[in-house]
Amino acid sequence: MSPSRAGTSTEEAGNRRSGLILTLPALAVLIAVMALPLAIVVLRSFADPALGFGNYLWFFSADINLIVLGRTFKIAFWVTLCCIVIAYPYAFAMSVAGRRLRLLLILCVLVPFWVSGVVRTLAWVILLQDSGVINRTLLALGFEKIRLIRTQLGVMIGMTQILLPFMIMPLYSVMRGIDRRLLQAAGSLGAMPLKAFFQIYLPLSLPGVFAGSIIVFILALGFYITPLLLGGPQSTMLSTLIQQQALSLLNWGRSGAMGVILLIATLGFLAVTGPFMRRKYDMSGSGK
Template structure:
């Protein structure tokens, strides 16, 4: 009964929509308390510790940040990390968009099979999938032999940035497909048929109708893949080489091999700030695009 009362209270006369009594607000906060405590314990506290060590280990000051920002090698690693994440996002988008559209256009049985194929990687260990790519991409592996059969025997995929991109793309592809499918499944396909009946070609209908409506899924999935790619360690460590190391590998080296916690904290801090800056720019661009579309819609109706 308490649940029914809570659901129907906003519809009662005299009760403002979205408002709740103080006791109800405290009850909602109590429900969120375990999640808040977990978030603080596993994210906020370790992040705060690394932030403190950035400015105190081994000596108080900006020594670690000065070292990291002034080292040309570390700057190249940082740029390589972001470019690799961008490439992985692009590959996942090129592969995931047609796949998500096929899930929407397919019948119930085929859609179930396609969904199962997307979800299977979630049920498999990350280490198992990465070692499977090690076997497939190794110098005498099946992919290398197939490439040698068509005259590309000089192309080495293991211990290279290309192999890292292949492995990370396969692992992160479901994180782009599912948001895309969730958005595409809500698009009214009759809009495409309507544009076709008005004389638009299929390619025009796609770019003028379907693609704009699927942009929220593209944005959400791309952000998930891009941010996840920035912190990958296992896959780049097993498929890549020291000359193609990413920031996560450099942080591991500083902590585990050199015991330089302050420098590792500086790397993490710069990576975090750069990520937030990119997200801020993207969110600003999305808001401006949404406002532009709203203005165009208002102008069209006026």
């Protein structure tokens, strides 16, 4: 090895060591605030009140726990789907709008995002209640009241509004990079606008759909305040049961087991759907 190459290798090794040293404080913080608490929760799920799998056996032997777990995933799925349906045209409008209109649309997304989730949920309580603005408007238009508060529909409405920014921004970032001249080229070759959209634009925007869907779905699984304030017994999610076991009943072992089960179920869902999403994206990206 020549002296110049040896000097370059030594310099690169020194840079790597310096980079590792610089990341140690951040790594220590992550361990302290994430890994260590998670390890404590896992340990207590096996050790409180007695060592063993008692907390997990209790969870799977109670039908209500399994029903609530399935309902949690169902609500998260529908909220994610609603976010896609609402966010896609909005993000598309952001990507094609002029500078001033785009700034206004971005502010409409970010300003509510900066407001506390509790405040936004309380606003939905006022809007969705039986004597709220929505039902008063329906009565004024000659329609009957719709029960929205303390229902799964009310929970999904509130969660969708709160999680919309997490779907819109990934979609917008991807759509901004799509060359719209591709649609013009497809039109010049005889493709109808709708066909050009589904065969060209939609496949190119799928990475934003997938990224936003994963973010929204995972966040929806752990929602607590919105289901608590807008929902009722028929819309209870697993986070509410965890809170009841931990704070109301002081049963940290059972609450820890429920949290671990939710985490494992989420990771399992991502492991199953992740390759499918990547395969679908690869197929669309290759033009098949």
